Every structure is written in structure tokens, then in C-alpha cells.
Amino acid sequence: MANSLVQDLIESGIHFGQRASGWNPKMGPYIYGKRNGIHIIDIKETVKGLLLAKRYIARTVSEGKDVCFVGTKRQAKSVVEERCRDVGQPFVTERWLGGTLTNFRTIRLRLKRLEELEAVEASDNFASYSKKMESQLRREKAKIKRNLDGIRTMDKLPGAMVALDVRHEETALKEARKLGIPTICLIDTDGDPELADIPIPGNDDSIRAIDVIMRELCLAVSEGKQNRQMVDGSQRQAGGQVERPRSRRAQYRADDATPPDSGDQDGAAAPATAATGQ
Numbered sequence: 001m002a003n004s005l006v007q008d009l010i011e012s013g014i015h016f017g018q019r020a021s022g023w024n025p026k027m028g029p030y031i032y033g034k035r036n037g038i039h040i041i042d043i044k045e046t047v048k049g050l051l052l053a054k055r056y057i058a059r060t061v062s063e064g065k066d067v068c069f070v071g072t073k074r075q076a077k078s079v080v081e082e083r084c085r086d087v088g089q090p091f092v093t094e095r096w097l098g099g100t101l102t103n104f105r106t107i108r109l110r111l112k113r114l115e116e117l118e119a120v121e122a123s124d125n126f127a128s129y130s131k132k133m134e135s136q137l138r139r140e141k142a143k144i145k146r147n148l149d150g151i152r153t154m155d156k157l158p159g160a161m162v163a164l165d166v167r168h169e170e171t172a173l174k175e176a177r178k179l180g181i182p183t184i185c186l187i188d189t190d191g192d193p194e195l196a197d198i199p200i201p202g203n204d205d206s207i208r209a210i211d212v213i214m215r216e217l218c219l220a221v222s223e224g225k226q227n228r229q230m231v232d233g234s235q236r237q238a239g240g241q242v243e244r245p246r247s248r249r250a251q252y253r254a255d256d257a258t259p260p261d262s263g264d265q266d267g268a269a270a271p272a273t274a275a276t277g278q
Contacts, residue, residue, distance in 0.1 A: 006047060012208035015041045017189030027189045030201035039189040041201050049200035053184045054220035056198060061224025065159025066090055070172045075207045076164045083214040087221040090154035094147050101175040104157060110144055111152050117141040160184060162217060165204045166191040186213055
């Protein structure tokens with residue numbers, strides 16, 4: 001399976017970074033070398049980050065939490081929508097609205113408003129309103145649906161966030177960090193790995209590369225849901241509660257998934273094999 005995954009990653013071109021002239025020096029540990037002015041990402045670091053992210057996502061979902069996927073760039077939109085709908089996870093593919101997490105109560109109120117408008121449309125198709133008011137209500141409904149439809153099932157803050165481009169999704173990542181929500185990011189050579197708790201170094205402009213990453217992360221979601229069902233079934237048979245980790249930090253370190261600033265060479269951040277290519 002590992003060989004198949006590596007082959008898929010290489011065929012998707014995930015190891016091709018940005019031009020060397022536009023790189024972020026913080027990505028140096030994840031760069032293998034340079035060819036024709038293009039940085040080459042160390043595929044070992046990509047696989048390491050991806051496997052670590054899959055373990056963390058599976059554990060998070062198994063505990064009944066959601067994973068919010070954020071991909072607002074053109075290359076990621078269709079892939080994120082399709083993959084997330086298949087596994088029933090919240091996603092954002094339109095512009096990230098400031099306060100989506102930090103002002104979550106207001107977002108829920110807007111989603112409640114969407115449900116009200118949909119109910120009116122289903123009952124009489126706005127026939128009880130004037131033409132002007134009908135037009136306004138339809139525009140309001142379309143705007144809310146376009147921006148928030150992907151997270152309408154997210155009735156609480158997510159247990160983790162996946163961002164497919166740290167530069168495009170910087171606002172979302174800062175909100176997640178402010179609330180202590182772990183972040184998993186696909187990071188190209190021009191990105192900042194410090195924005196991610198679990199970085200996955202790789203080409204974030206390739207649709208095929210994004211699809212492979214989303215496929216693997218969504219497989220982890222499915223695994224987590226299966227584990228959740230098994231735990232729920234065992235819990236019902238035992239008639240008691242399953243013990244939970246006492247804190248997010250303790251949970252995060254359970255499988256050596258330590259944050260990047262911990263200095264753990266087996267964790268999310270520290271690369272051991274990559275050359276700087278400088």
C-alpha cells in the first residue's frame with residue numbers, strides 16, 4: 001500500500017514546488033533539491049506528513065468530531081466538494097467569511113435563516129410576497145447557500161481543520177489557531193509551515209495532487225467513522241461510557257503527533273532526510 005501511495009503521489013506531480021526565487025526559507029527542511037530553477041519537495045516528508053495527518057484525522061473522527069476542509073482556490077473547489085460530500089464532512093469552497101469559527105453563533109443564525117427561506121420556498125414558492133420582496137429573499141437565500149451550504153451540518157466547532165493552501169486560507173488558519181483547533185495543511189515551497197500543526201509538504205496547484213491528498217484524508221475519515229460505530233456498539237453492550245482523553249494536547253500526542261514546535265523528529269514538523277537544495 002505504501003508503494004502504491006508513493007507512486008500515486010509522484011504521478012500526481014506533488015513533488016514539484018514553486019520557483020526557487022519565490023520560496024519561503026522556512027520550507028528549506030522539506031526541500032530535496034532544485035532542478036531548472038524549480039524546487040523539488042522531498043517525497044519522504046510528504047508521505048510522513050500525510051500518514052501522520054491520516055492517523056490524527058481517524059482518531060478525531062472516531063471520537064465524534066468533525067473535520068472541516070477548506071479549499072477556496074479554483075483547483076481545489078470541485079475536489080473538496082465531491083470528496084467531502086461522500087464522507088459527510090463540512091467544507092468551505094467559497095470565500096472564507098471572517099468569523100466563521102470565532103463568531104460561530106452568528107454563522108449558525110445565518111444557517112437557520114437559510115432553513116427558514118427554504119421552508120417558505122417549499123410551502124408557496126414565495127407566492128405570498130410581492131415581486132420585489134420575492135427577488136430580495138431569493139437573492140438572500142442564494143448568497144447564504146453559496147457561502148455556507150458546505151458547513152450547514154456543522155452544529156459545533158470542528159475537531160480539526162484541513163487547508164489545501166496556507167496562503168489562500170490564512171484567515172481560516174488564524175481563526176483555528178485562536179480557538180486551539182489543530183490544523184493540517186498542504187504546503188507548497190512558498191508557504192509558511194508554521195501555520196500548520198501537521199504540515200504536508202507538496203504541490204498545492206496540481207488538481208491531481210490535491211485529489212490524491214483529499215482521497216487519502218477522506219479514507220481516514222471513513223476509518224474514523226467505522227471506529228466510532230464500533231465504539232458506540234461496544235458502549236451500548238457494556239452499558240457504560242468509554243473513557244476519553246482528558247485534553248486535546250494529550251490526545252494530540254497519543255500517537256507521537258506532537259505539534260511542530262516540540263522538536264520531535266518523528267512528529268509533524270521535523271524533517272530528517274531532506275536537503276535544503278541551496
